Amino acid sequence: xxxxxxxxxxxxxxxxxxxxxxxxxxxxxxxxxxxxxxxxxxxxxxxxxxxxxxxxxxxxxxxxxxxxxxxxxxxxxxxxxxxxxxxxxxxxxxxxxxxxxxxxxxxxxxxxxxxxxxxxxxxxxxxxxxxxxxxxxxxxxxxxxxxxxxxxxxxxxxxxxxxxxxxxxxxxxxxxxxxxxxxxxxxxxxxxxxxxxxxxxxxxxxxxxxxxxxxxxxxxxxxxxxxxxxxxxxxxxxxxxxxxxxxxxxxxxxxxxxxxxxxxxxxxxxxxxxxxxxxxxxxxxxxxxxxxxxxxxxxxxxxxxxxxxxxxxxxxxxxxxxxxxxxxxxxxxxxxxxxxxxxxxxxxxxxxxxxxxxxxxxxxxxxxxxxxxxxxxxxxxxxxxxxxxxxxxxxxxxxxxxxxxxxxxxxxxxxxxxxxxxxxxxxxxxxxxxxxxxxxxxxxxxxxxxxxxxxxxxxxxxxxxxxxxxxxxxx
Amino acid sequence: xxxxxxxxxxxxxxxxxxxxxxxxxxxxxxxxxxxxxxxxxxxxxxxxxxxxxxxxxxxxxxxxxxxxxxxxxxxxxxxxxxxxxxxxxxxxxxxxxxxxxxxxxxxxxxxxxxxxxxxxxxxxxxxxxxxxxxxxxxxxxxxxxxxxxxxxxxxxxxxxxxxxxxxxxxxxxxxxxxxxxxxxxxxxxxxxxxxxxxxxxxxxxxxxxxxxxxxxxxxxxxxxxxxxxxxxxxxxxxxxxxxxxxxxxxxxxxxxxxxxxxxxxxxxxxxxxxxxxxxxxxxxxxxxxxxxxxxxxxxxxxxxxxxxxxxxxxxxxxxxxxxxxxxxxxxxxxxx
Ligand SMILES: Nc1ncnc2c1ncn2[C@@H]1O[C@H](COP(=O)(O)OP(=O)(O)OP(=O)(O)O)[C@@H](O)[C@H]1O
Ligand SMILES: [Mg+2]
Numbered sequence: 001x002x003x004x005x006x007x008x009x010x011x012x013x014x015x016x017x018x019x020x021x022x023x024x025x026x027x028x029x030x031x032x033x034x035x036x037x038x039x040x041x042x043x044x045x046x047x048x049x050x051x052x053x054x055x056x057x058x059x060x061x062x063x064x065x066x067x068x069x070x071x072x073x074x075x076x077x078x079x080x081x082x083x084x085x086x087x088x089x090x091x092x093x094x095x096x097x098x099x100x101x102x103x104x105x106x107x108x109x110x111x112x113x114x115x116x117x118x119x120x121x122x123x124x125x126x127x128x129x130x131x132x133x134x135x136x137x138x139x140x141x142x143x144x145x146x147x148x149x150x151x152x153x154x155x156x157x158x159x160x161x162x163x164x165x166x167x168x169x170x171x172x173x174x175x176x177x178x179x180x181x182x183x184x185x186x187x188x189x190x191x192x193x194x195x196x197x198x199x200x201x202x203x204x205x206x207x208x209x210x211x212x213x214x215x216x217x218x219x220x221x222x223x224x225x226x227x228x229x230x231x232x233x234x235x236x237x238x239x240x241x242x243x244x245x246x247x248x249x250x251x252x253x254x255x256x257x258x259x260x261x262x263x264x265x266x267x268x269x270x271x272x273x274x275x276x277x278x279x280x281x282x283x284x285x286x287x288x289x290x291x292x293x294x295x296x297x298x299x300x301x302x303x304x305x306x307x308x309x310x311x312x313x314x315x316x317x318x319x320x321x322x323x324x325x326x327x328x329x330x331x332x333x334x335x336x337x338x339x340x341x342x343x344x345x346x347x348x349x350x351x352x353x354x355x356x357x358x359x360x361x362x363x364x365x366x367x368x369x370x371x372x373x374x375x376x377x378x379x380x381x382x383x384x385x386x387x388x389x390x391x392x393x394x395x396x397x398x399x400x401x402x403x404x405x406x407x408x409x410x411x412x413x414x415x416x417x418x419x420x421x422x423x424x425x426x427x428x429x430x431x432x433x434x435x436x437x438x439x440x441x442x443x444x445x446x447x448x449x450x451x452x453x454x455x456x457x458x459x460x461x462x463x464x465x466x467x468x469x470x471x472x473x474x475x
Numbered sequence: 476x477x478x479x480x481x482x483x484x485x486x487x488x489x490x491x492x493x494x495x496x497x498x499x500x501x502x503x504x505x506x507x508x509x510x511x512x513x514x515x516x517x518x519x520x521x522x523x524x525x526x527x528x529x530x531x532x533x534x535x536x537x538x539x540x541x542x543x544x545x546x547x548x549x550x551x552x553x554x555x556x557x558x559x560x561x562x563x564x565x566x567x568x569x570x571x572x573x574x575x576x577x578x579x580x581x582x583x584x585x586x587x588x589x590x591x592x593x594x595x596x597x598x599x600x601x602x603x604x605x606x607x608x609x610x611x612x613x614x615x616x617x618x619x620x621x622x623x624x625x626x627x628x629x630x631x632x633x634x635x636x637x638x639x640x641x642x643x644x645x646x647x648x649x650x651x652x653x654x655x656x657x658x659x660x661x662x663x664x665x666x667x668x669x670x671x672x673x674x675x676x677x678x679x680x681x682x683x684x685x686x687x688x689x690x691x692x693x694x695x696x697x698x699x700x701x702x703x704x705x706x707x708x709x710x711x712x713x714x715x716x717x718x719x720x721x722x723x724x725x726x727x728x729x730x731x732x733x734x735x736x737x738x739x740x741x742x743x744x745x746x747x748x749x750x751x752x753x754x755x756x757x758x759x760x761x762x763x764x765x766x767x768x769x770x771x772x773x774x775x776x777x778x779x780x781x782x783x784x785x786x787x788x789x790x791x792x793x794x795x796x797x798x799x800x801x802x803x804x805x806x807x808x809x810x811x
Contacts, residue, residue, distance in 0.1 A: 045500055
């Protein structure tokens with residue numbers, strides 16, 4: 001069992017869950033306290049010790065089914081089928097096995113003459129758990145880890161049977177029949193043992209085959225999961241399916257969480273200011289200057305103010321989407337956030353975020369938030385000009401301005417001077433562009449015109465880049 | 476000590492806590508393995524309550540540490556009673572003559588003062604806080620560390636130490652080790668993700684909103700006087716509301732409050748008026764209330780469309796046919 005749990009923990013790990021050795025040991029201890037016949041309890045006990053994040057539960061459930069529920073049942077099925085086939089031939093398998101065991105135990109066969117292998121013994125005692133262990137071990141020995149496709153099932157299956165010496169065990173059983181006949185077993189029964197050996201071999205073959213099939217499934221699953229997780233980070237924002245958007249949203253939340261943790265550690269460290277002697281003396285005056293009450297200086301936190309200008313035209317919508325999600329998940333890291341959306345017209349959507357929960361607000365903002373028309377062609381010049389005219393007063397020396405857009409201006413006037421004025425007033429102007437710098441300034445891109453008025457301009461085409469930028473922004 | 480998972484379920488139910496096998500399994504293991512449990516889940520699904528009822532069911536006193544931003548070791552473990560110490564120095568100052576009486580050398584005098592010093596940092600000047608209590612108490616106790624996600628990561632690191640060996644060292648006095656391992660519950664609303672290190676030391680339990688049947692049982696346990704049909708309608712409505720995209724999803728606590736409010740108003744059914752009057756009990760945001768009311772109207776119209784045909788059929792097993800009587804006596808018996 002211990003080995004199985006370690007193996008299962010490995011499997012979880014390969015699929016991207018974090019499972020430590022200590023937790024695998026916990027799982028093992030947990031199972032010692034419970035009857036593991038109750039599948040539900042078994043599953044919950046393992047989960048409580050191995051899986052510590054809500055997000056990971058679906059993966060766990062799938063892998064649990066794949067790993068635990070299946071194979072034992074397969075094995076049982078195969079041996080029940082063997083019993084059934086024997087019954088068709090008029091042989092009662094249980095009775096026969098009983099008889100063999102009795103004769104062996106009674107010592108009628110001289111000691112040393114029956115030197116049965118572990119496999120043969122397990123077959124004779126019908127010890128399915130033992131058989132399961134043997135098949136697992138043999139499969140590992142046969143290199144099942146390298147199995148990649150259906151066509152290899154036969155090959156690895158044969159090697160597994162060889163590794164556990166299934167044929168040898170069959171032969172042993174036949175030999176045993178001869179020996180038992182020599183000490184008085186009836187011909188019919190001895191012959192039945194021959195049949196039994198055949199059926200057992202067949203059952204083993206079947207079981208090994210289903211083991212291979214499961215193995216392949218698990219492999220694929222692991223691979224897919226890992227791939228999906230990693231790919232998500234590199235995946236370009238330009239082409240996302242609904243499902244990927246949902247998954248990315250989760251990832252963004254988790255990243256935001258991580259940043260918050262780091263932030264709060266930093267803040268605490270900073271808050272531990274020095275003793276404030278002046279205030280302390282004053283406050284303790286009443287007690288004759290005895291410092292009953294200690295007073296510490298509180299350090300001022302310099303959280304940035306943030307103004308976000310989001311291009312919500314379809315080419316950039318996803319960058320804006322995830323950036324907004326980031327920023328609003330990190331709300332408490334900023335003194336104030338104001339958000340604006342634009343395509344050609346520009347409008348403020350800060351209120352939308354007050355009225356709705358973040359996910360909903362973002363979707364609304366991407367639709368223009370009821371303040372702008374999104375079904376036009378991008379015009380950065382016009383958008384910046386509107387901002388310059390109506391909202392420049394929102395920007396001061398503590399404000400970081402974040403622009404999300406591809407700067408593809410459809411050959412309109414870029415009005416870069418608006419951004420220049422903005423840059424002069426603000427603390428920082430950070431521009432995130434989903435296009436690679438090599439494309440900046442070519443075709444209708446006017447990124448080169450805006451570049452001089454940014455503190456930082458970065459390519460931001462996937463989650464990895466985005467999260468790196470957010471790190472820079474808040475830390 | 477619980478005998479089995481089923482016994483956990485039963486004993487918690489006797490304390491008025493309805494739980495599924497999943498919760499019971501984790502409680503059982505926590506008790507057996509003496510491991511802390513990290514309970515996570517949305518607000519108001521009974522995380523805190525779970526700790527309380529487990530304490531009650533095992534006959535352990537409950538010691539509670541409520542976490543908040545800025546909670547530090549001093550507030551959680553122990554504090555030196557600073558003002559008492561100051562007072563003591565004052566007294567010492569006055570008595571210094573007495574103390575010094577008969578001291579010949581400077582060295583001797585210093586030693587005398589030194590003796591006073593060790594009294595200065597002794598247990599009598601310590602104000603124990605919940606964690607210290609849990610460690611020094613003589614009988615086995617249950618320790619609830621509530622809303623641990625609200626505490627700072629720094630505090631979490633400190634908790635980690637305490638949870639791994641249940642002993643604390645006060646440098647001036649020595650080490651206190653727990654006589655019995657407390658049964659520890661940590662609850663979290665996921666305001667932030669707890670560190671892997673903490674999670675590794677705990678069994679993990681995720682409590683979600685209950686399904687309809689479970690919620691109905693909870694309601695019946697908590698508000699026993701309620702008409703069954705009304706309770707069922709109310710729970711159905713809550714389940715629907717949770718499907719909506721609300722700013723704050725109502726929890727079990729709200730279900731119970733709502734039921735009590737309706738009971739107080741003598742409402743006999745979940746009519747539009749009654750709901751409108753009590754909606755503010757379950758929903759806190761204006762926008763949410765608006766959404767919920769729309770959903771409610773939709774539900775009502777849907778039901779109105781169905782009822783004429785459905786009136787005689789749904790209560791078929793209880794074929795006595797008592798639809799409008801809210802004080803049906805046999806109902807109480809069926810609650811358990
Ligand atoms: N399974 C249950 N059986 C009986 N009562 C329950 C159950 N779950 C929750 N309750 C009731 O719901 C109310 C809220 O529970 P509790 O305060 O424990 O929630 P919580 O998860 O700790 O919430 P928060 O995260 O806000 O602290 C309590 O009054 C409790 O009695
Ligand atoms: Mg609580």
